[in-house]
Amino acid sequence: MRILVADDDPVVREVVRRYLERDGLTVVETADGPATAKVLADNDIDLAILDVMMPPPDGVELCRTVRAGPHPDTPIILLTALGEEDDRIIGLRAGADDYVTKPFSPRELALRVASVLRRAHPAPGGEDEVLRGGAVELRRASRTVQIDGAPVDLTAREFDLLAFLLAHQQRVFSRQELLAQVWGWTFGDLSTVTVHIKRLRAKLGDAHRIDTVWGRGYAWGRTDSDDAE
Template sequence: MAKSPAKPRVGSGAESPLQPPRILVVDDDPTVAEVVAGYLVRAGYRVDRAGDGPAALARAAAYRPDLVVLDLMLPGMDGLEVCRRLRGHGPVPVIMLTARGDEEDRILGLEVGADDYVTKPFSPRELVLRVESVLRRTRPSLVRAPRPPSAAGLTVDLAARKVFKDGTELVLTLREFDLLVFFLRNPGRAFAREELMREVWGWDFGELSTVTVHVRRLRSKVEDDPAQPRLIQTVWGVGYRFDPAGREAD
């Protein structure tokens, strides 16, 4: 008599190696959870969310995460207890979030198994970098080097933070480099200056002329004719769009 096929084990973590890492975000503040999840999704991760300790444990059991972003101050069951229980079922990297910056809290978090500790308020972009760093250290097999963006004769060396145009290195500031990489990774889409400030600068508010100035400076370095830009185009009433084909703006 033929045996019935074995049922898949829930939370076994036996995902395809081609799948991006799964991150569980645990925070009772829906705004914080939404912003963090959004940045992680845009960085290429799969993201699950939970608003309290029991929900986080249930979610982790059903879909074993590759890393947990865990708020310390949760209702009912705090983040320390959640971290203890998560680590009791197997090793999983944890980045602890807290609104308190006391050294005692940080030490307690690290003692129960947290791999990193971030104090609120924090930059979502910084948190994404912390996630990448922890995964690279704890689960290097899951971390794949991102494909360097390139278009219109522009090539990027992400590790060295260098940009070349037709083989010649361009001298860019830190923020000009980040802005160009963002454009290269999001071709053809129009972004408002508010979006660029949030995505590139990691700021939810600020002087929007900062974006305008940086776009102008970047154009002076990547455009053949900065006075008539074809790569970084102005979308009137919206903001800016990167056109890798370098076509004339409408």
């Protein structure tokens, strides 16, 4: 698989490349926005790692471009500065599947890449389990979602979040529980969950049944909850 590593720091690119190549991945490097945009437009990559602070267009802007383009399901991991919560939230709202804060452990990043790739490109074979909730139909193996037969484009994380909620309908999960169950994180920024819930609601439109149970968390199809804005 081909991984794009876009960062204006050559040391960061070299370290990340070495770790990803150890995992058998092919790495394409870019140092600025225009070069990165060209690689993304060619759609010859399986996952993009984008630095939020590289010369414009920066990682967030490029993320928005991908999500609005012809291949919106391309997995994206953003690299953000340590402590810059606003950058992380903006990046997630732009459609990023994951983020890693600088300075970071290259091995942690490699593990995040492997996790996102597994979710975005599952092994073929096996029965395509179908989950339904109202007008929403989700197929696990083919990783497709439809509303009344019309396809819906979701990122890898959005798909996993929806699949989890549909598989546990009417059960309430806190943001911490969703972070652990869907992302596999034992700790992290809880706003990650909040942003993905908002994105999922927006993409599903009137067909969504994601309710907010105030003070407790989120659930699909709770009739005794108030829907969040």
